[in-house]
Amino acid sequence: MTNKGSSNSEVVMMEIEANKPTGNGMVVGGLSPLSETIWKEKTSVEMVGDVSARLAWKDLTVMVTLSNGETQNVLEGLTGYAEPGTFTALMGPSGSGKSTLLDALSSRLATNAFLSGNVFLNGRKTKLSFGTAAYVTQDDNLIGTLTVRETISYSARLRLPDKMPWSEKRALVESTIVEMGLQDCADTVIGNWHLRGISGGEKRRVSIALEILMRPRLLFLDEPTSGLDSASAFFVTQTLRGLSRDGRTVIASIHQPSSEVFELFDRLYLLSGGKTVYFGLASEAYEFFSQAGFPCPALRNPSDHFLRCINSDFDKVKATLKGSMKLRFEASDDPLEKVTTAEAIRALTDYYRTSQYCYSANERVENMSKVKGTVLDSGGSQASFLMQSFMLTKRSFVNMSRDFGYYWLRLVIYVLVTVCIGTIYFNVGTGYNSILARGACASFVFGFVTFMSIGGFPSFVEDMKVFQRERLNGHYGVTAFVISNTISAMPFLILITFISGTICYYMVRLHPGFVHYLFFVLCLYSSVTVVESLMMAIASVVPNFLMGIIIGAGIQGIFMLVSGYFRLPNDIPKPVWRYPMSYISFHFWALQGQYQNDLVGLMFDNQTPDLPKIPGEYILEYVFQITVSRSKWIDLGVIFSMIIVYRIIFFFMIKINEDLTPWVRGYLARKRMKQKNGGQMNTTVAPYGLTQSPSLRTYVADHRKR
Numbered sequence: 001m002t003n004k005g006s007s008n009s010e011v012v013m014m015e016i017e018a019n020k021p022t023g024n025g026m027v028v029g030g031l032s033p034l035s036e037t038i039w040k041e042k043t044s045v046e047m048v049g050d051v052s053a054r055l056a057w058k059d060l061t062v063m064v065t066l067s068n069g070e071t072q073n074v075l076e077g078l079t080g081y082a083e084p085g086t087f088t089a090l091m092g093p094s095g096s097g098k099s100t101l102l103d104a105l106s107s108r109l110a111t112n113a114f115l116s117g118n119v120f121l122n123g124r125k126t127k128l129s130f131g132t133a134a135y136v137t138q139d140d141n142l143i144g145t146l147t148v149r150e151t152i153s154y155s156a157r158l159r160l161p162d163k164m165p166w167s168e169k170r171a172l173v174e175s176t177i178v179e180m181g182l183q184d185c186a187d188t189v190i191g192n193w194h195l196r197g198i199s200g201g202e203k204r205r206v207s208i209a210l211e212i213l214m215r216p217r218l219l220f221l222d223e224p225t226s227g228l229d230s231a232s233a234f235f236v237t238q239t240l241r242g243l244s245r246d247g248r249t250v251i252a253s254i255h256q257p258s259s260e261v262f263e264l265f266d267r268l269y270l271l272s273g274g275k276t277v278y279f280g281l282a283s284e285a286y287e288f289f290s291q292a293g294f295p296c297p298a299l300r301n302p303s304d305h306f307l308r309c310i311n312s313d314f315d316k317v318k319a320t321l322k323g324s325m326k327l328r329f330e331a332s333d334d335p336l337e338k339v340t341t342a343e344a345i346r347a348l349t350d351y352y353r354t355s356q357y358c359y360s361a362n363e364r365v366e367n368m369s370k371v372k373g374t375v376l377d378s379g380g381s382q383a384s385f386l387m388q389s390f391m392l393t394k395r396s397f398v399n400m401s402r403d404f405g406y407y408w409l410r411l412v413i414y415v416l417v418t419v420c421i422g423t424i425y426f427n428v429g430t431g432y433n434s435i436l437a438r439g440a441c442a443s444f445v446f447g448f449v450t451f452m453s454i455g456g457f458p459s460f461v462e463d464m465k466v467f468q469r470e471r472l473n474g475h476y477g478v479t480a481f482v483i484s485n486t487i488s489a490m491p492f493l494i495l496i497t498f499i500s501g502t503i504c505y506y507m508v509r510l511h512p513g514f515v516h517y518l519f520f521v522l523c524l525y526s527s528v529t530v531v532e533s534l535m536m537a538i539a540s541v542v543p544n545f546l547m548g549i550i551i552g553a554g555i556q557g558i559f560m561l562v563s564g565y566f567r568l569p570n571d572i573p574k575p576v577w578r579y580p581m582s583y584i585s586f587h588f589w590a591l592q593g594q595y596q597n598d599l600v601g602l603m604f605d606n607q608t609p610d611l612p613k614i615p616g617e618y619i620l621e622y623v624f625q626i627t628v629s630r631s632k633w634i635d636l637g638v639i640f641s642m643i644i645v646y647r648i649i650f651f652f653m654i655k656i657n658e659d660l661t662p663w664v665r666g667y668l669a670r671k672r673m674k675q676k677n678g679g680q681m682n683t684t685v686a687p688y689g690l691t692q693s694p695s696l697r698t699y700v701a702d703h704r705k706r
């Protein structure tokens with residue numbers, strides 16, 4: 001995977017050459033040979049034509065409903081555009097609406113947010129389905145155990161068409177690595193809690209690399225430079241500018257750029273309190289502020305000045321400092337010293353509304369909304385379902401085998417605990433006291449030992465984060481993920497349960513015979529897999545470590561309680577606890593099966609030697625209250641079917657979380673707002689047809705069509 005053949009190097013060079021800007025520095029609508037290959041696959045037409053993305057938005061207003069039913073306008077009547085070959089920066093103080101604007105443009109608004117106004121992509125009113133545009137979020141959710149090259153390679157194989165030769169895929173991976181300047185760390189692992197990996201800046205670049213791999217024509221980035229030092233921030237911004245020069249449309253929110261970074265912006269969208277302060281060429285912003293009466297003082301970084309002028313928090317800070325007498329006022333020429341920031345913002349937004357900048361932006365948006373261009377459909381995965389499932393399984397398996405915390409640590413603990421069990425119940429025998437000891441031993445193994453599997457929860461949460469990022473960008477579907485997750489874990493669970501089960505079985509000397517031993521380890525394997533499946537289902541809806549572990553522990557605690565050991569089956573209160581709880585509990589089935597497996601056919605000493613021996617069947621029926629007429633294999637079958645049921649639950653949890661929950665939340669938000677407004681929707685809310693809320697239905701429909 002790491003070796004590059006000479007032919008690949010040539011393709012890489014071709015790609016890099018093609019990415020170079022021509023003449024004026026912009027390659028509007030231009031495509032490199034590899035990009036063209038992908039787009040041909042996507043559009044299924046002979047001639048690709050201009051596949052660049054011209055994005056325009058007009059009178060965009062976003063209103064959110066708060067939990068008390070109040071509404072708040074987060075964005076107010078924004079108009080702007082982003083063209084291919086340009087890099088547009090969204091700037092503004094914290095809370096000004098930068099992320100909301102990116103979300104509104106990419107159709108990722110929260111469920112309590114309502115949008116009015118129009119977004120045009122190549123002249124067509126659009127609601128971008130997931131995958132049409134690439135979106136790099138603020139968090140780098142990557143698999144820590146993979147190297148940079150592996151991360152990008154797996155992503156390529158997950159998304160590129162199956163019939164594309166591997167040499168071409170590899171060339172694309174290598175060109176992406178070069179494009180993002182990741183050559184030096186290509187074979188370094190990303191890093192996690194126990195593996196020292198690449199730096200924060202490199203992680204950001206890997207996240208960007210994953211999204212540009214499919215050569216999207218439209219790229220959104222939410223604060224790609226946050227948390228980076230000035231050199232890394234400059235590098236990332238320079239790379240984004242480079243990407244735009246390949247004919248892509250790049251829009252990024254940037255927090256506090258240095259002057260070097262600011263110089264790399266083509267267009268600047270300045271926001272304050274959800275209103276446009278300035279939209280135009282970044283190089284003309286300086287002039288705009290001067291004209292509006294707020295010239296940038298000498299020796300001040302222009303971007304600092306712009307943000308200083310529009311950050312109303314400065315009013316609060318000044319008032320606090322004035323109150324505490326920590327601020328001394330000295331005579332200054334800076335107009336900002338003479339007015340409050342709130343007044344400055346008002347002056348600037350008013351000035352912008354009547355300025356030439358606003359007029360030409362409106363005119364350009366008007367033109368862009370009329371010129372109909374190529375319909376850019378979903379840029380999601382081109383790989384077949386089988387390929388996606390196979391690659392995901394392989395990637396997940398590699399991750400599990402390299403992450404010490406995923407299964408290896410559990411194997412060590414399981415072996416230690418089962419050695420302890422083996423020592424305590426060593427050679428338990430068939431004496432009178434061994435009857436209860438055998439019951440206690442089985443209860444501990446199928447209760448507590450399986451319970452220890454919740455330790456894998458943090459790893460499941462990490463997996464879910466990666467899944468959610470990739471899913472939202474249309475990399476693969478839920479079914480492929482659930483299948484791969486199930487299969488990749490199987491060998492590790494078999495290893496853990498067979499090793500620890502064998503230690504326990506032979507140290508304790510449970511019922512002799514291979515079939516009895518096999519039943520025991522299969523029962524342990526299926527029980528641990530049920531716990532895994534249960535915890536995975538929890539991880540799909542509860543992304544928080546602590547909450548997930550508490551919920552998982554709570555559910556298992558209840559299951560254990562009704563397993564028939566802590567209270568005998570016939571004594572468990574019938575409503576709720578016996579029916580249905582004990583039958584839902586896998587502990588119950590595991591214990592019933594194991595008691596039979598262990599006791600049937602054995603004869604136990606009585607309390608005194610003169611009394612006759614007690615058959616195992618008698619103990620089962622009258623001591624442990626087990627239904628002996630039911631085969632132990634049925635008990636095992638029930639546990640195995642529970643694995644399937646929990647996996648199906650896992651699948652539906654993800655679906656419900658993506659599809660139904662946003663719909664319900666959106667419905668409740670609308671209802672709350674209506675109640676607050678006395679049955680009337682606020683006038684700023686678009687009619688139902690225009691209200692957007694994130695749903696994967698569009699995405700799913702797209703995939704079904706294929």
Ligand SMILES: Nc1ncnc2c1ncn2[C@@H]1O[C@H](COP(=O)(O)OP(=O)(O)OP(=O)(O)O)[C@@H](O)[C@H]1O
Pocket residue numbers: 064065066074092093094095096097098099100101110111112113
């Ligand atoms: N779904 C929502 N529900 C309630 N309030 C919201 C919602 N989305 C955004 N807001 C509010 O809208 C304002 C703008 O938020 P947004 O995240 O877009 O700002 P930002 O400029 O990206 O801030 P930052 O730079 O800190 O990330 C904030 O006050 C935020 O609390």
